[in-house]
Amino acid sequence: MKKASVTAVAGVLLAGRLVAADAKVDFAKDIQPILQQQCLKCHGEEKQKGKLRLDSREAALKGGKTGPAFVANDAAKSEMIRRITLPKSDDDFMPSEGEPLPKAQLDLIRDWINQGAAWSDAGLAKKDDGKPKGPPGPVLPADFKPSAAEQKAIAALAQKGIDIRPIAANLNWREANLRLHGTNINDATVAQLKDIVGLVDLNLATTKVTDVGLANLKGLANLQRLHLELTSVSDAGLAHLRGLQNLTYLNLYNTKVTDAGLDQLKGLKHLRNLYVWQTKVTDAGVKKIKAALPNLDVSTGWDLTVLAKKEEKQADKKEEKKADNKEAKKEEPKKAEEKPAKKDDKAAEKKEEKK
16 A cells, blocks of 8 residues: 655644644733733732632632633633623623623633643733733724625625624624635635625635735734635735734645745734745744744644654554564465475375385
């Protein structure tokens, strides 16, 4: 059997990771800003509603009146997840004095808990007034309402079977997974998104979107997550993303992007996760973008290549072992045939001696 190449094996590994979780969630970069903006006002050093504090891992695990805030490695059993995903009208909804969290933030918290809820108290730096501070995340306007043009665009796409759905009940913020439609999506389809300014999560992976089509995303100032993996997008397309100041996640896996394209992203101060595996981006380009955006985590996939090589070696050893076992089994009948032959020879020799 022909063995798979390193690239193929690594591709499978990456695909698995993208399905499981888009990235390893970093507490200081991803979770800490959410806690500071949404939770510590009511569950911090100065105030503890429900006797709950969320300014340290120990306090969060100790919990309040309803028990621990979360169960590490099990978001489904975590009280925090239950509360932040409730309808705003529910008495247990959190944050009680604000709007529901955007889907991007909900996903980060859920992934963080499922990954073990690692917590760096050292990252909770103190201001002179004693309150925690950290890298701020994007803040969406709480009073956002879709325009008539946006509602018309959503309805038009719905007629074509493309669902632009709310990220949670009673919210005007929306998400669109056009990957589900694959190559049926092209620049003409993407052009219909330009009026949907409430879009915060957009997946264009595996579609036929081009650099020209990305020009239609310029006005989507609230967009936080964007998937462009496995498309023909290049450096020219990234130039259209410079105004997306709320962008936190960008996946460019297996595109034509180079170091020059990354230069277009230097002004995206909220960008936290960037995927550039199987692009033309170099070590120098990664170093340059990280210098401009210190809080950015760039996934190059090179670590997956190393892992793939190990997997391939292990597969080779298994194949060799199977081959050895097959040869050994082939030899067993031969040995069995040889043994009775020797006995027959000895019997013949005795007969000759008697004669």
